[in-house]
Amino acid sequence: MKPATLPVEGVPRVGAETVRACLGHLFTALHRTALYPPDHPAVLDAAAALSAEFGEIFRYAETLAAAVVDDQLLLSGYPQGENEIRLPGGLHDLHRWSIEHLAFTRGLTAVELDQLFALLHRRPAGGEDATTCLTRAGVDHIRVGRLATGGKAPVAETVGIHLYRQAVNEVAAIYQQLGDHHQADLGQARQIVSAVVDDQQHGNQLQALTWLKSHDDYTYTHVLNVCILTVAQARTLGLPEKRLNAIGIAALLHDTGKCFIPPELLRKPGKLTPAEFEVVKQHPALGAKVLRTIPEVDDLTVLVAYEHHMRFDGSGYPARAHPRLPNLASRLCTIADYYDALRTIRSYKQEITPDEALRIMSQGAGTVLDPLLLRHFVEMVGLYPRGCLVQLTDGRIAVVVATHTGFATRPAIRVLTDATGGRLTQPVEIDLAASHANDRELSIARAIDPYTVEIAPETYL
Ligand SMILES: [Fe+2]
Numbered sequence: 001m002k003p004a005t006l007p008v009e010g011v012p013r014v015g016a017e018t019v020r021a022c023l024g025h026l027f028t029a030l031h032r033t034a035l036y037p038p039d040h041p042a043v044l045d046a047a048a049a050l051s052a053e054f055g056e057i058f059r060y061a062e063t064l065a066a067a068v069v070d071d072q073l074l075l076s077g078y079p080q081g082e083n084e085i086r087l088p089g090g091l092h093d094l095h096r097w098s099i100e101h102l103a104f105t106r107g108l109t110a111v112e113l114d115q116l117f118a119l120l121h122r123r124p125a126g127g128e129d130a131t132t133c134l135t136r137a138g139v140d141h142i143r144v145g146r147l148a149t150g151g152k153a154p155v156a157e158t159v160g161i162h163l164y165r166q167a168v169n170e171v172a173a174i175y176q177q178l179g180d181h182h183q184a185d186l187g188q189a190r191q192i193v194s195a196v197v198d199d200q201q202h203g204n205q206l207q208a209l210t211w212l213k214s215h216d217d218y219t220y221t222h223v224l225n226v227c228i229l230t231v232a233q234a235r236t237l238g239l240p241e242k243r244l245n246a247i248g249i250a251a252l253l254h255d256t257g258k259c260f261i262p263p264e265l266l267r268k269p270g271k272l273t274p275a276e277f278e279v280v281k282q283h284p285a286l287g288a289k290v291l292r293t294i295p296e297v298d299d300l301t302v303l304v305a306y307e308h309h310m311r312f313d314g315s316g317y318p319a320r321a322h323p324r325l326p327n328l329a330s331r332l333c334t335i336a337d338y339y340d341a342l343r344t345i346r347s348y349k350q351e352i353t354p355d356e357a358l359r360i361m362s363q364g365a366g367t368v369l370d371p372l373l374l375r376h377f378v379e380m381v382g383l384y385p386r387g388c389l390v391q392l393t394d395g396r397i398a399v400v401v402a403t404h405t406g407f408a409t410r411p412a413i414r415v416l417t418d419a420t421g422g423r424l425t426q427p428v429e430i431d432l433a434a435s436h437a438n439d440r441e442l443s444i445a446r447a448i449d450p451y452t453v454e455i456a457p458e459t460y461l
């Protein structure tokens with residue numbers, strides 16, 4: 001069951017409907033001010049409705065923020081599905097000023113809204129940007145700008161979710177084309193990988209989403225996650241960007257062979273019979289065979305598809321005639337593949353939290369997985385990765401917002417509930433690695449499954 005009210009910037013009081021209505025009125029007012037003189041009743045009515053709605057929202061929330069993505073606004077802090085706003089008049093005025101995010105903070109005045117409207121009614125002169133214009137006009141409670149260049153935008157997380165979902169759809173199209181026609185749109189794959197590489201250079205939103213629960217589109221979320229986690233490993237190992245792109249494409253296409261395995265085997269919730277497992281074991285060779293026939297596909301992609309189930313100790317499949325170590329990209333992909341496969345076990349059988357997944361993986365160090373690369377992976381994702389929900393030793397529930405290398409058990413967190421599970425009006429930020437004397441005893445007791453407490457951690461990042 002979803003809560004009746006949802007957060008704006010983490011404050012669980014304002015319903016998404018209210019925020020949507022307010023932004024709807026904002027754009028009505030914007031359009032009316034373009035059509036009528038300032039003292040016209042249509043303008044005055046819209047301004048009065050808008051100021052009442054903002055007043056109501058700011059009784060509970062500090063900030064109302066939205067991202068501008070194509071022809072819609074995406075509200076920050078609201079889950080997918082409830083955060084989208086399509087406006088009949090479109091968002092041309094925002095696009096004209098290259099505004100990709102928009103945030104209003106408590107203290108907003110009618111004069112500041114008028115300044116925003118005046119700005120949006122005109123075209124930018126050469127070199128003008130919206131942020132500078134509003135600052136010069138004395139507007140303090142409206143922030144506008146671009147997502148990629150404006151530092152950490154308040155809505156970047158929402159965009160991360162949007163980007164992730166969009167990439168899953170694109171991956172589905174690529175895999176369907178591979179399965180049906182033995183062809184792949186490599187241009188599309190390159191775009192996904194460069195979005196992943198770019199994201200890791202600007203905020204790293206996608207990695208926190210790899211633990212999202214998903215049953216329906218498992219294969220597509222799986223290969224996307226493996227791509228994200230493989231590129232992340234390669235990046236933190238210091239490999240150059242050109243290599244990251246090649247490794248990312250290989251990881252994205254690693255399970256091409258699954259297109260040729262009966263879906264009921266891939267989705268079978270219980271253990272496979274030995275005969276069924278023999279069929280599934282064919283997917284690396286089948287994938288490599290098809291990929292090899294596509295002229296644009298490079299050798300590394302074929303190799304990773306072939307090798308990703310080969311184990312570090314020489315076992316695994318396909319069987320090797322002579323013992324040899326799989327390629328570095330394959331070994332990175334195997335680690336990401338194993339980690340993400342444990343996410344599926346969680347979907348079908350039991351709940352597995354990220355720390356448990358790493359413990360299970362550590363049992364395969366030196367046999368299934370390359371031990372050095374695994375150690376590196378554990379350091380990279382952390383026992384409690386960003387986006388993981390945890391219970392503290394005092395019973396409170398928090399979401400991990402940042403990890404510190406070398407302090408695997410003491411990340412920075414945002415506390416969401418009190419000790420009895422009641423939601424806090426205002427989340428509390430604590431950096432466990434920099435605890436003050438008072439909360440030195442405070443630590444993480446365990447990671448928890450968000451679905452057992454009905455909290456969507458990605459909306460609190
Ligand atoms: Fe596989």
Ligand SMILES: [Fe+2]
Pocket residue numbers: 222226254255337
């Ligand atoms: Fe896989």
